[in-house]
Amino acid sequence: MVELNTKEIKTTTYKRPEIERGYANQTLCIDLSRQDISIKPVSEKMKEVFVGGKGFDLWLLWNAVRGKTKWNDPENAICIASGPLGGTPTFPGSGKSIVTTISPTTGSVMDSNVGGYFGPYLKFSGFDALEVVGKGLGDTVILIDGIEQKIQILEIPGLPDDSYSLSAVLTDFFADGKKQDISVVSTGPGARHTLIGCLNFTWYDVKRKRVRYKQAGRGGIGTVFADKGIKAIVARWDSSVTLDTNHPADKEALKAVSKAYSREIRELDPKQNEMARIGTTHLVPIMNDFDLLPTHNFRYGQHPGANNIGREVYQHLFDPGFDGCWKGCAVACAHGVKDFVPMTGPYKGQKVFVDGPEYETIAGCGSNIGVFDPFTILEMNFYCDAYGLDTISVGTSIAFAMECFELGLITKEHTGGMDLSFGNRLSALELLHQMARGEGFGAIVGQGVRRMKEIFEKEYGADPNVMNDIGMESKGLEFSEYMTKESLAQQGGYGLALKGPQHDEAWLIFLDMVHNYMPTFEQKAEALHWFPMFRTWFGLCGLCKLPWNDIVPEDNKETPEPAKVMKHVQWYADYFRAVTGRNVTPDDLIRMSEAVYNFQRIFNLRMGYGRREHDSVPYRAMGPVTVEEYESRQDRYDKQLVEKYGVDITGKETAEKLAILRKFREEQYERLKDAVYERRGWTKDGIPTLKTVKRLGIDFPEVLEVLRANGVES
DSSP states (O other): OOOOOOEEEEEEEOOOOOOBTTBOOEEEEEETTTTEEEEEEOOHHHHHHHOSHHHHHHHHHHHHOOTTOOTTSTTOOEEEEOOTTTTOSSSTTOOOEEEEEEOTTTSSEEEEEEOSSHHHHHHHTTOSEEEEESOOOSOEEEEEETTTTEEEEEEOTTOOSSHHHHHHHHHHHHSTTOGGGEEEEEOOHHHHHSSOBOEEEEEEETTTTEEEEEEEOGGGHHHHHHHTTEEEEEEEOOSOOOGGGGOOSOHHHHHHHHHHHHHHHHHHGGGTTOHHHHGGGGHHHHHHHTTOSOBTTTTBSOOGGGGGGSHHHHHHHSOOSOOOSSTTOSSOOOOEEEEEOOSSSTTTTOOEEEEOOOHHHHHHTTGGGTOOOHHHHHHHHHHHHHHTBOHHHHHHHHHHHHHHHHTTSSOHHHHTSOOOOTTOHHHHHHHHHHHHHTOHHHHHHTTOHHHHHHHHHHHHOOOHHHHHHHOOEETTEEOOSOOOTTOHHHHHHHHTOSSSSOTTSOOOHIIIIISOOOOSHHHHHHHHHHHHHHHHHHHHHTOOSHHHHSSOOTTGGGSSOGGGOHHHHHHHHHHHHHHHOOOOOHHHHHHHHHHHHHHHHHHHHHTTOOSGGGGOOOGGGTSOOSHHHHHHTHHHHHHIIIIITOOOOTTOOHHHHHHHHHHHHHHHHHHHHHHHHHHHTBOTTSOBOHHHHHHTTOOOHHHHHHHHHTTOOO
């Protein structure tokens, strides 16, 4: 075991409760400013309304902050929870944690889901959720030891700075010989020096004898963590988890549905996406073939070099073996590359293990910045994790800076002499290292797209109208990696998402553009109600969404609603019933999510957001911004103007056709807002009505007060 100089700040012992039907029935609050540890009960009403996971996070955060709370105020909380179904070792995708806070990039509620063992270990240690408020001194380590039944706030100076070394050291230190009993949450120097920091959640890979990583990436959650002076949070639990650990209401029913689901995945995944072998890299050629792979800051949707960064390459680079980020998951998609040697940065020339890449990293740090070299993507993946940076925001932010450079909105004078042309991989890597150090132009890129637009206009004189069209952020969050110009459903999936343009709320692009499951306007609007609600449910319960619709029954296309994969939805209802004892139907799952979803919308409203104006997207998400973009797909756009909109394009220049198309597409997006708001039971301004909150049982006095303050009283 490594030797560390630890200073005990506070220690509390507790009696660990038995988990009952998936719940510990209490939450843990750590106040770093007051050096206080407290345990709060979970009421039956809290379970009924908020279910668990993200629902519990939101309720704890709501009660911790005020409407004027900023991300770096001490009262801002970082909340982490699993859910009543989380920690089941045989049901696919049951190891998720959900992290929630007030975001430094959006100023409002941010949630991010992540794999690894922390969420289940936290719950089995006796806590359905963790809430951390206040600020420590910079070397703070929180230990939640469910085996010894103690919670400690420690100061440990001299720990490594980067997340890889840090979590390895802490795993060794706290393991007492059993490293698989430890899960560490940490970040790195990039989180301290940017607004786009991520959190790394670990599990110990016994076969490879190393700590592995998954990321809660979005919205600068790692930046909040670093600002609070937290070095790491460590959970310790006996790794010999069984079906009994959750004390399910009906163990035999749980065994039956778990067995059926796992068997189906093992049979069908090799025939469908091969996620157990190649993870989400299978998406790269599909997105490219359907003109959906973001290229050069979302200008284009395909590139001839895409084959160099997809499944055909990474299947040969991934280290073979089981790669589940939770015990017994049949999808097992968390692959990695062994003995990779970075060519730059502090690990230059050393062999490292890279956890990834997944599709989002490949597209964000690859095609979107014009890089089609798999090894550069691996290097960016590795350093983003080590530095505690979100690969999506890093890629989309660099892509924006590169386009601004190519358009002449910024120059080498502003970039410190760097050539930021698309495809300049060495400049992209240098920006990444600068972000970690808080130096140079990288420190500006690390502020994210929204603040870059402000800086480029104010300090460099860049055209704000052009930047607003090409700056791929909404609500202050950078877009994840799908090119949405031709998918109205995914435009709404991004623009109407509560936290900003992240695909986990409504990933409709595949269903819309590849499978064509929702060809009509009405079907798209309905999908933008149902899918966010069902996908929210996974976050309430501690589950991964991939098993639901990435691997589907062989007869799924013949079912009445193939996009919903209703056989699996029924299995999830059976799973919930088996663990919690609550007798539910698929419709009940949607209602659970509706309550939490609408509560989060009102939470946004309380923070000064959550109206129609905040559901806008940059025009590039809707259509071509430049003449060059239009002409790259001229036949398609000309045909749409003539056949769909009845425009006579004879003699019209490209710029004129571009403006006409823009008018139609912007109108179409506003119509979509109207339809979705009506379907969700919201006002024309995007606010839940009094009738809706009463129907969902979230008409608490403080909720009604927020609605009244925003003009909703009847």
